Amino acid sequence: MRTRIVEESMKQFDKNGFTGTSIVDITQALDVTKGTFYYYFDSKEKLLMEIHLMYIKNLLEKQQVILQQPMNATKKLEAIVELLLHSILSDGLSGRVFFREMRHLKNNNEQTIITYRKKFRQNIEKVLLQGMANGEIKKGHVKIVALGILGVTNWSYQWFDENGDVSIEELTTIFVNMILTGIKE
Numbered sequence: 001m002r003t004r005i006v007e008e009s010m011k012q013f014d015k016n017g018f019t020g021t022s023i024v025d026i027t028q029a030l031d032v033t034k035g036t037f038y039y040y041f042d043s044k045e046k047l048l049m050e051i052h053l054m055y056i057k058n059l060l061e062k063q064q065v066i067l068q069q070p071m072n073a074t075k076k077l078e079a080i081v082e083l084l085l086h087s088i089l090s091d092g093l094s095g096r097v098f099f100r101e102m103r104h105l106k107n108n109n110e111q112t113i114i115t116y117r118k119k120f121r122q123n124i125e126k127v128l129l130q131g132m133a134n135g136e137i138k139k140g141h142v143k144i145v146a147l148g149i150l151g152v153t154n155w156s157y158q159w160f161d162e163n164g165d166v167s168i169e170e171l172t173t174i175f176v177n178m179i180l181t182g183i184k185e
Contacts, residue, residue: 002040004030006054009047010097018048018101048101049109055098056116059087063123073131074180077149080124081179082172084153088160089168095157121146137180149179 008029012021023044027037041047066079088095105113124146131137152175162168 001032001036005037005040006047006050009044010051010094013048013051013097013101018044018097018104045104045106045109048097048104049113051094051097052102052105052109052113053116055087055091055094056113056120058091059083060116060120060123062087063120067123067127072136073127073134074136076127077124077131077179078172078176080127081149081153081175082168084150085156085160085168085172085175088154088157089162092157099154099157121150124149152179 005026009021009026012025012029015021016025021044023034023037027034030036041050062083063080066076066083069076069079071079102110102113121143125142128137128142128145132139132142156171160168160171166174
């Protein structure tokens with residue numbers, strides 16, 4: 001039931017936003033009582049936090065696999081861009097909720113997610129520094145370049161259509177070329 005509540009809440013949050021969705025909306029869609037909801041979650045925010053944690057922890061685990069591969073920095077950046085785009089496509093609902101609804105997390109919850117997001121960005125920065133050290137990427141402001149990479153890829157959840165003119169693989173190539181053309185030696 002916990003999984004069903006998470007899945008239904010993502011649909012509701014995607015359709016109506018976090019504030020536009022009530023616990024009653026979620027429980028009615030599942031044909032369960034509010035007590036069932038509260039058995040699994042103390043609050044709607046705890047539910048939102050679980051969605052955020054699932055999404056970012058999954059990304060970090062997959063990013064770690066990439067970072068441990070014996071690849072140069074350019075290939076690692078390409079793999080990270082592809083990871084982000086594929087996660088937005090395959091985990092579309094949780095990705096959209098992750099990007100749009102973070103502002104509804106409070107205090108410790110928000111700080112926890114910020115810490116995870118920062119770790120993901122810092123891992124990109126390490127790849128950039130690796131590329132700068134071995135001469136394949138020109139020197140630049142590492143944090144800003146990492147934020148730019150995240151901005152380019154993460155925003156695609158707003159407009160990417162898997163049935164559109166460009167496949168996810170083509171989009172990955174376009175983004176990586178766009179990113180590296182500006183920073184590659």
